[in-house]
Amino acid sequence: MTERRPHKSRNGSDERPRGGRARAVAEMLPDVGRAAFRRFGFVQSAVVSRWAEIVGHRYARVSAPESIRFPQGKRADGVLTLAVASAHAPMMQHVAPDIVERVNRFFGYPAVARVVMRQGTIVPAAAAAPRQPPPSLKPVTAELGESLRAIADPELRAVLEALAQGVAQTSGAPAIGKGRG
Structure with a gap:
């Protein structure tokens, strides 16, 4: 069996050989998005992209997930932070247990234990990306x-x-x- 030797680059440094097949950019985007979402506290980017499916359109119009923070070393019993339109904050406070239940049903395990709300401006998904x-x-x-x-x-x-x-x-x-x- 022959051993692969590192290639010498133009500047003389050793580089390991490239390998693998060419990949489409669309194939790599979920990995890039996943890294960015994890940096901001999301285990799955689908929580953001599928928020309307998770909580329903009524609540998705007035809220948006910001982050999920887990206790050190755990992936359960996290705190979901939501941005909520200010006039709807009292209503969202009352439905917080339902939101926890729906998010946990989406994950398939008790990922979220409680919801923290922050008042802010919510951009509706339809206004963010108008469809042709x-x-x-x-x-x-x-x-x-x-x-x-x-x-x-x-x-x-x-x-x-x-x-x-x-x-x-x-x-x-x-x-x-x-x-x-």
Whole structure:
């Protein structure tokens, strides 16, 4: 077995050889984000990115997680610090036990024991990153008619034609019903 020797760089210093495959930037971003979130007290960056799913849209509109601090050497019984819109602080104080329960359910173990609130300005997620509507997906009816003629089953062809006409008559993105929050 041959031993790999360090390469000599241009300045004469020893470097270990590079290895591994090329990775896409998107593949490395979760690692970069994870390090930054840990630095600010988050074990999982998903707590921040999925806050609305964890506590519901109603509470996510008026609060945002800032950090989770754990006792020395532990990963349980932490203190979750929230920034809360000032007018909503009394309400959030009353629902703090529910927030602890929901965060612990998200983690799958009793990660948070209590919540500390700090009054601050909350930027709604929708205002932070406005979404662009998807491009129109209206089919070209002439091309569609030709492709549907090849379908032998008349019932299936009729259903697909009705679907295509319905899609062609709509404008913009489909309306999605309001979720619970």
